[in-house]
Amino acid sequence: MEKKRSRFLFSVLCFGMAFLYIPLVVLITYSFNYSKIVPVWGGFSTRWYVSLFESEKIWAALSLSLKIAVVNATFATLLGTLAALALVRFGKFRGRTLFGGMIAAPLVMPEVITGLSLLMLFITLKELFGWPDKRGFSTIAIAHITFSMAYVAVIIQSRLAGMGQTLEEAAQDLGAKPLRVLVDITFPLLAPGMLAGWLLSFTLSLDDLVIASFVTGPGANTLPILIYSRIKTGLKPDINALATIIIFTVAIGVIIAGWILFRQQKQKERDMQLATAANK
Template identity: 60%
Template structure:
């Protein structure tokens, strides 16, 4: 028994070390004075200053953040509607088609997705004149197509475990379906919506393959710019940029975790009060 516990602890430590030691090394070397990223030349913050003077990286970062925010918001709205239809409307004509279309991007290779979307945009431009060329609009639509599937699965899973008695009680009291959704259903599934938004934001911010297919001149996202620079050799300002992104992601995850924990405690407290009232 003791040997089994030691083995599992060793595997756990090795797994976390394998994941996080490279990230920690990257952060440490972002403060390296030397231009060579693998040779420590002393402590310095000069690369953070040079990063702020690099307009190409800053413009690409701002573009990626804007696309990711729009994509995450749109994916949450559409994914919530799709998840609600699949979880609550039972069997209806086209359910299988809707389920397959919303979950296909989960198993489809990104190369195929990017190529098919590129062909779609080319045909649409030839037939309707929109979208005019490839740029921010096409990248946002492509990312929304991908992340919509993740939000749909998350929301559908949350709705399938939701207690219907709360909504039924509200309907018995005369509440309209729209009011039931916004007052009862939406607050309950809010943690799932937040998780879907953060996941969509992260996937969009990290995507390289699909964006490479559907982007055009002047719409290079941050992963595209970093990939083009890394092919020429890793520079210390890229380490500085990666460290900033890690910091922002860590803050976002901790904030979301605290919010979700508070929401869960509030939900359990309300359930205990309701049980006590009975």
């Protein structure tokens, strides 16, 4: 019975992996297709990679997406961390329930509703104050920060709830002021969570299509918007080449992150072994 169960679980695992990765293999394969018609194999070629790197529109869209992602990740991490500190460390205060609900709302709100509401906000601000004069970098960045900070707040809340307040209280007992405790103790302890929130916000911004399509304007196309607009007119080989580059970039990033975590885990195990040996 146990053997049949293990075979079934292995089969399900293989099916799931194939379902996820076979389409990626097909996409990577056809990125080297010489033919302009994607489904028709015309021989091995790197012509579409050359065409991709010569495309000014793709480079402009990639540059805009990266700039927005960095700005979004930085401000979302800062604001999300402050929001989490207020919810976890400040105890009960008037409006805490409403504040917590407002922080969590972007997590469950449909992206279409979020994008439409932000579009109406920017239109109203332009009529009242003349800003923004055009929708582009600033409006997309603000929109992304709006929903990304909610994810950061959830991550930091979990980190704060798990690490306790022992070190902070000890520092305060020794005479450290609250700001000093925040900078020297709280933030270093929150660093892994803040880094995870920054990376998640960066990824969410770089991947967003729905909200960005609502709050952008002419001439300000992010990479997902550009890819979607090209795919609507039919699959093109240069898009396959672009997707292949993104896949390999993400894979390299995951490998490097895994290697760093592996090194850190090994170092912790060595430190524990040395500490155990020293106590004997």
